Amino acid sequence: MASAPASPIAPARWLPTCRLGGGWQMAIDSWLLDQGRPAFRLYRWQRPTLSLGQHQHALPPHWGELARAGVIDVVRRPSGGRAVLHGGDLTYALVWPTPPASRVEAYGTACRWLQQAFERLGHPLSFGSQRAVPSNPSCFALSTAADLVESDGAKRIGSAQLWRRGRLLQHGSILLAPSAELWEKVFGDPAPRLRPLPLEGQDLETELLAAARRALPFPLQAQPEPLRAAELAAIAAGLDAQRPGSGRAVATRGWASPAETMPRTTIGRASPSG
Numbered sequence: 247m248a249s250a251p252a253s254p255i256a257p258a259r260w261l262p263t264c265r266l267g268g269g270w271q272m273a274i275d276s277w278l279l280d281q282g283r284p285a286f287r288l289y290r291w292q293r294p295t296l297s298l299g300q301h302q303h304a305l306p307p308h309w310g311e312l313a314r315a316g317v318i319d320v321v322r323r324p325s326g327g328r329a330v331l332h333g334g335d336l337t338y339a340l341v342w343p344t345p346p347a348s349r350v351e352a353y354g355t356a357c358r359w360l361q362q363a364f365e366r367l368g369h370p371l372s373f374g375s376q377r378a379v380p381s382n383p384s385c386f387a388l389s390t391a392a393d394l395v396e397s398d399g400a401k402r403i404g405s406a407q408l409w410r411r412g413r414l415l416q417h418g419s420i421l422l423a424p425s426a427e428l429w430e431k432v433f434g435d436p437a438p439r440l441r442p443l444p445l446e447g448q449d450l451e452t453e454l455l456a457a458a459r460r461a462l463p464f465p466l467q468a469q470p471e472p473l474r475a476a477e478l479a480a481i482a483a484g485l486d487a488q489r490p491g492s493g494r495a496v497a498t499r500g501w502a503s504p505a506e507t508m509p510r511t512t513i514g515r516a517s518p519s520g
Contacts, residue, residue, distance in 0.1 A: 258284035258341075258462070262470035263451060268295035268321035268332070269485050274473070275339045276324040277481045279408065279415040284464040285341040288451055294333040294428055295319040298490055299326045299385075299406065305490075306383060312431060322490050325417060327392070327406035328385040331432050334424035336451070339417035342463060349407065353392055355463050356416045360394060360403060363457035367443055371395060371402055384433045386421065400440050420454075422446070 259278075266274075271289055278285045296309060296318050309329075313320045318331075338360075345352045357373075364371045374389025382388060385404040389395045394403040405418030421438060429437035445453055459466050473481070 256283075257467045258286055258464045260455075260467045260470050261285065261287035262472055263288050263290065265290040265292050267292045268297060268319050270481070271337070272297070272321055272323055273481050273484045275341075275415055275417055276408075276484055277477075278339070278341045279324070279410055279413055281341075282343050282413065283341070284343055285339075286458055286462060286466055287339050288454060289337050289339070291332040291335075291337070293319050294331070294425070295321055296432060297321050297323045297330045297332060299323060299328055300408070301326055302328060302383070304383075309432065317428070318432065320490050323406065323417075325406035325408040325415060327404070328387070329383050329432075330385045330404060330419045331424065331429060332419060333428070335422055336420045336454075337417060338420065338454075339415065340462065342414040342416070343412075345412075345414040345463075349409075350391065352407070352414055352416070353405070356414070357394060357403075357405065359454075359457045359461035360418075360420075362461050363454050364394075364402070366457070367445065367453065369402070369441065369443065370397055372397075374401065384435070385419070386438055387433070387435070396441065398441075400438055402440060422450075 261274075261278075266289070268291060271291065274287075278287075294317070296313075298305070298320065300323060309318075309320065312318050323330075340356060342352070342356065346355070353373075361371050371394040373391050374393040374395050376388045376390055385406075386401050389399070389401045392405050392407075393401055394405075395401050401421070403418050403420050405416055408415040421440060422443070424437045426437045429435070443450060
């Protein structure tokens with residue numbers, strides 16, 4: 247008796263690009279991980295935002311001063327790693343419910359689409375080789391095995407993971423054009439000097455999405471699937487988990503309802519529906 251054909255892999259949810267406050271962006275990523283369905287999205291940030299690693303608690307005092315002055319927002323990521331300054335970057339997130347047990351293998355497979363995309367852009371990327379230094383608060387100060395660097399050694403992409411009940415959330419910052427002035431204020435060091443890419447804006451996102459379709463470990467939906475009103479309500483319940491533990495370092499922005507900013511998209515339609 248012939249065996250039944252294997253069931254096709256259900257396509258991963260592809261969320262349209264949106265520009266939101268940091269609290270919402272991190273809450274969305276954490277919520278997606280709990281759904282048990284593969285997912286992928288690219289997103290941008292409503293304001294300059296410093297995202298802290300899940301276990302990063304020793305913070306320079308002036309970060310709180312910058313947050314209270316409204317210069318930056320501060321949010322805690324569900325993943326690990328060091329602080330990332332967002333605003334001059336494009337962020338990606340992927341949820342992989344059935345990753346390999348090896349974290350090194352998972353990083354390699356989950357980053358393949360990025361390497362293919364930047365190869366086509368004329369910017370081949372390789373994994374870093376430096377060891378993480380807990381005393382350095384900046385993600386982009388070092389290039390570890392979780393990061394992707396240009397041929398001249400400049401760090402282009404910093405990634406981090408969260409494993410929960412065997413599922414993987416990996417997200418990372420694709421550095422494009424960081425503000426030199428703000429970078430100096432936050433980290434006290436010059437901003438990374440990166441060669442410009444041949445594409446920007448929606449053209450760059452289109453190229454990255456095409457690479458994700460070719461090389462992610464799961465197929466993507468043909469059309470974007472925006473978050474629905476009921477899903478946004480469920481995500482709102484997890485917003486407090488993204489606030490840094492110290493009230494001194496928390497800006498008041500970044501946790502407002504996404505209703506005003508969801509329509510600002512570059513690929514797909516992000517307005518809540520249903």
